[in-house]
Amino acid sequence: MCLAVPGKVLSISGDDPVMRVARVDFGGIVKEINLAYTPEAAVGAYVLVHVGFAITVIDEAEAGRVFAHLREIADIEEELGARAEAAP
């Protein structure tokens, strides 16, 4: 029920803020999506879509954070491992 799918905004039409509509590309399938709740959405951005509405604009900087976090975990553990080995 709370499923939401990421898609890329191809174009935007309409001036009425509550009925502004985007054509959004979901990996090749293009659908018209309401932008009432993402007034900041621009062409080229990725939005998360739920029952025909964009509910957020995906923050691309934050999207990579989990992978940076993973590298951080790996680095810390490598260092801890190295320290353990170096210990007498």
Place this chain on the structure above:
Amino acid sequence: MRFRDEYRDPEAARSLSEAIARLTTRPWTLMEVCGGQTHSIVRYGIDELLPGQVTLVHGPGCPVCVTPVDYVDKAIAIAGRPDTILCSFGDMLRVPGSNGDLFAAKARGADIRIVYSPLDALVVARANPGKEIVFYAVGFETTAPANAMAVYQAKREGLANFSMLASHVLVPPAMRAILSLPRNRVQGFLAAGHVCTIMGFDEYVPMAAEYSVPIVVTGFEPIDILEGVYMCVRQLEEGRAEVENQYSRSVRREGNVPAQAIMREVYRVVKRRWRGIGEIAESGLGISPAFRDYDAETRFGAVVPHEEAESECISGLVLCGEKKPTACPAFGTRCTPEHPLGVTMVSSEGACAAYYRYRGAPAAPSNPATGKMDRVPAEQGAV
């Protein structure tokens, strides 16, 4: 697909599961709140990637599953009226009322239409000015703004033949209800990422402090869920109980402000009965007085609450995380998606449906002499 496929990377999943294993020194029980997360967990076998000391229990996060019988009965009664079209999300059609479901009503000739978006119900209303169009709206905070927009726009257009039967539920009151159960064993939450996309996560801060429970706002892909577990276990191991945001590519602290503004206008907070759980104060959204002309209960009479019939179904315990689906004696035998006893088996997001779909029915005893099972579901009898 970008922003999806990379979060299913097996290498990253392995690194995270190893990191969780190194972090864990004691048994911990975490609950993922949303049915979408439950599906990912069962589908990708994420529970099997975790150390034995970390248990995931499944939460109440399936709005279809918790929709009370009386609303289904009301929807069926409305759909049976002459010159009326009932529109709903497809998931709702097989949810049993006290006397059959919407599919059966459709088979008897009622005009019931499945819509993808609430705005599709407005299209039906514009095309059928001589008929009453009723949108049967269910959902958590994720869906409530989309449903609100249908009512908001109907009023703007003066679409007098449109109304909404509103059966929305709110997630935080249900989390509090679970934490308040004397039998509660949940020590940390993976909060529902899309609910928080709309509502933000400030309202969880007092809950985390009051119940000393870490709450990590978590996404839906395998890497999201594993990182959510990592963050939650780290808090538990360090003795912290804070609100953290794993799903930061989607969730901002303040949530979706324009969506909240429309919700405040169209809805009011009401008490709500949850199927299998019971009544929870201030846990639902009904239609506000300003939009009462578009409330199906104003037009066709209020929903009359009544008790649920007795059943061997344990969906109430499954929804509170007290039991796994496989702990139910009827699971996969007397209860299947084709012949469901309860809504957790009906809804595509229900925990029972997820176990049945991805893990199958429990096998029959392979050796009548020993009674040994071919495949004993991992969690059977564990609770």
